Amino acid sequence: MNEKYIKLIAEKLGVREIQVKNTAFLFSQGATVPFISRYRKEQTGLLNEVQVAQIKDEIKKYEELDKRRESIIESIEGQGKMTDELRQKLDDALDMTTLEDLYLPYKQKKKTRAAVAKEKGLEPLADKILLQQNANAEDFAAAFVGEKVADIEEALQGARDIIAERINENTDTRNKMRNLFKRDAIIYSKLVKDKEEEGQKFKDYFDYSEKLSRIAGHRLMALQRGENEGILKITIEPAEDDAFTILERQFVKGKGIGAEQVKEAAHDAYKRLLRPSIETEFANLSKEKADEEAIKVFTENLRNLLLASPLGKKRILALDPGFRTGCKLVCLDEQGTLLHNEAIYPHSGNQKMFEALTTMENLVDEYRIDCIAIGNGTASRETEQFVKKIRFKKPINVYIVSESGASIYSASEVAREEFPDYDLTVRGAVSIGRRLLDPLAELVKIDPKSIGVGQYQHDVNQTRLKESLDDVVISCVNQVGVNLNTASRHLLSYISGLGPQIAKNIVDYRTQNGPFKSREELKNVPRLGNKAFEQCAGFLRISDAVNPLDNTAVHPESYTIVEKMASDLNCSVADLISQKGLREKIVLQNYATDKFGIPTLVDIMNELEKNGRDCRSSLKSVEFSPDIHTIEA
Numbered sequence: 001m002n003e004k005y006i007k008l009i010a011e012k013l014g015v016r017e018i019q020v021k022n023t024a025f026l027f028s029q030g031a032t033v034p035f036i037s038r039y040r041k042e043q044t045g046l047l048n049e050v051q052v053a054q055i056k057d058e059i060k061k062y063e064e065l066d067k068r069r070e071s072i073i074e075s076i077e078g079q080g081k082m083t084d085e086l087r088q089k090l091d092d093a094l095d096m097t098t099l100e101d102l103y104l105p106y107k108q109k110k111k112t113r114a115a116v117a118k119e120k121g122l123e124p125l126a127d128k129i130l131l132q133q134n135a136n137a138e139d140f141a142a143a144f145v146g147e148k149v150a151d152i153e154e155a156l157q158g159a160r161d162i163i164a165e166r167i168n169e170n171t172d173t174r175n176k177m178r179n180l181f182k183r184d185a186i187i188y189s190k191l192v193k194d195k196e197e198e199g200q201k202f203k204d205y206f207d208y209s210e211k212l213s214r215i216a217g218h219r220l221m222a223l224q225r226g227e228n229e230g231i232l233k234i235t236i237e238p239a240e241d242d243a244f245t246i247l248e249r250q251f252v253k254g255k256g257i258g259a260e261q262v263k264e265a266a267h268d269a270y271k272r273l274l275r276p277s278i279e280t281e282f283a284n285l286s287k288e289k290a291d292e293e294a295i296k297v298f299t300e301n302l303r304n305l306l307l308a309s310p311l312g313k314k315r316i317l318a319l320d321p322g323f324r325t326g327c328k329l330v331c332l333d334e335q336g337t338l339l340h341n342e343a344i345y346p347h348s349g350n351q352k353m354f355e356a357l358t359t360m361e362n363l364v365d366e367y368r369i370d371c372i373a374i375g376n377g378t379a380s381r382e383t384e385q386f387v388k389k390i391r392f393k394k395p396i397n398v399y400i401v402s403e404s405g406a407s408i409y410s411a412s413e414v415a416r417e418e419f420p421d422y423d424l425t426v427r428g429a430v431s432i433g434r435r436l437l438d439p440l441a442e443l444v445k446i447d448p449k450s451i452g453v454g455q456y457q458h459d460v461n462q463t464r465l466k467e468s469l470d471d472v473v474i475s476c477v478n479q480v481g482v483n484l485n486t487a488s489r490h491l492l493s494y495i496s497g498l499g500p501q502i503a504k505n506i507v508d509y510r511t512q513n514g515p516f517k518s519r520e521e522l523k524n525v526p527r528l529g530n531k532a533f534e535q536c537a538g539f540l541r542i543s544d545a546v547n548p549l550d551n552t553a554v555h556p557e558s559y560t561i562v563e564k565m566a567s568d569l570n571c572s573v574a575d576l577i578s579q580k581g582l583r584e585k586i587v588l589q590n591y592a593t594d595k596f597g598i599p600t601l602v603d604i605m606n607e608l609e610k611n612g613r614d615c616r617s618s619l620k621s622v623e624f625s626p627d628i629h630t631i632e633a
Helices: 003-013 017-028 033-039 049-078 084-092 096-106 113-119 123-131 137-142 152-168 171-184 200-205 217-228 240-251 257-306 350-366 380-388 406-410 413-418 424-437 439-443 462-480 500-513 519-524 530-539 556-568 573-578 580-584 598-610
Strands: 186-191 207-211 232-237 316-320 327-332 338-344 371-375 397-401
Touching: 003 017, 003 049, 017 033, 017 049, 033 049, 033 462, 033 530, 049 084, 049 096, 084 096, 096 171, 113 123, 113 152, 123 137, 123 152, 123 257, 137 152, 137 257, 152 171, 152 257, 171 240, 171 257, 186 217, 200 207, 200 217, 217 232, 217 257, 232 257, 240 257, 257 439, 257 462, 316 350, 316 424, 327 350, 327 424, 338 350, 338 424, 350 380, 371 380, 371 424, 380 397, 397 424, 406 413, 406 424, 413 424, 424 439, 439 462, 519 530, 530 556, 556 573, 556 598, 573 580, 580 598
Parallel strands: 316 371, 371 397
Antiparallel strands: 186 207, 186 232, 316 327, 327 338
């Protein structure tokens, strides 16, 4: 990677250049963010997952910059207008804005007023006027009147059009305008004519203004939504006189007729070219900033959902509640396998309620149910109250589970593949129950945007939102790790180094050959080569493996270190994992190498102590308050 970019990234993120350089090299070798942040701490200098991901984003940004630079250079060279000075400026450009400003005079565009004036031969007149000497501009203009130019005013207008375009294409001028917008721009919103009744939800913004640099992201999004729906007209601009003052100081010299022509051209350049262009820039920049703020909230909400506490291996009776249509009921075993389904009608009169109660009692006994999951949609509270009146033969915990996205899952290809013989209501109830067993394993089957992660999620940049939410899913799945012998292909596809096809191959291999007995067996899976094995192995668990390290986050490349520790203590690896006293005797410095230093060794010891336990906290039951029934205070 370009050393210049490494320095810039390091300065922006507040890390050392060697950290950026090594991380960039690891990415170039096909390493993933989860793998680098967990298993390459020596090379990255202990960068965390967020920092590694930020470096990845910055690398991508500079790659896009270089790609655009090459396209621009090719275009200018194709026009035969490249000079050594321009080439150097293009090579030195470190952001897209500077690059586009340099390209602006050479950019192929529709026929402008300046282009028309040049065709009339008025460019020499524009050059002369720009000198702003004492001679009369009108006298110069008279010499250009002829077949293509009707009179002096047309000649002067054409010259002003050429000057205005030059002012607009001046890099220094554009930067001065940007500084003015950044410092003083106001965002205004006005009601579009005859839209008052239709746009009542935007009534706070019918006549609104606020300094752009201070506007909160959610207000900006509300304004943008109002504009997109045709209710509001949005403008962004500083005081016009301030812009005129800046342009006059830069371009107007003296007080002659030539100066007046340049002043008029400068004002026209601002109103017709500069202001709309810079306004669009700042509208886009503000949108990007608001999007990033919103997406940050969305990603945190999603992370909290995905890392919600799992119930663990319990038998579950799940209810998708409803009034008129009844409650869809399913029974699941410890792995989430569907054992039974039917509908009950506890809210349709005493007779139906009694039948539902008897059904629940019988099913809890028959399928050895440990707990009950109730979706939090319509009739949720009433269904919970009904269930809690039932006197089961053993204590049964009741949990309220979020239904967000369950209907999306029910109609998805994933659900049809899992339950081809069942309708949407059964699939939805199963999803509710499985979310209680393991939220992460179930929610990865749903498009993250369908889980309901925040307000305005449909207004932000959808590509950026998808990338960010997918990154969160990948982060959470790899943080927790998955059971290689029970994970669905959808869950496996998010594991570092894998993907949909290799995940499918793993499941197919498991179906044909039975459960994996070791991580090493992964190498027998079609298309899972050494690189993919390196990236994925540490995140996959085998609970009953011959080698107990296969059920930890210790990477296979570090097994020899643990085996050496056990050998030095005259014990087995299993003893080392199970006995804290043995681990306390280990002096980590004795096992440190250039490749596996103290950070990796500390991680290994932590994993031995954890012994394959889930990093998520234990689940606590949440219930409706029995004292609150309305939203009134």
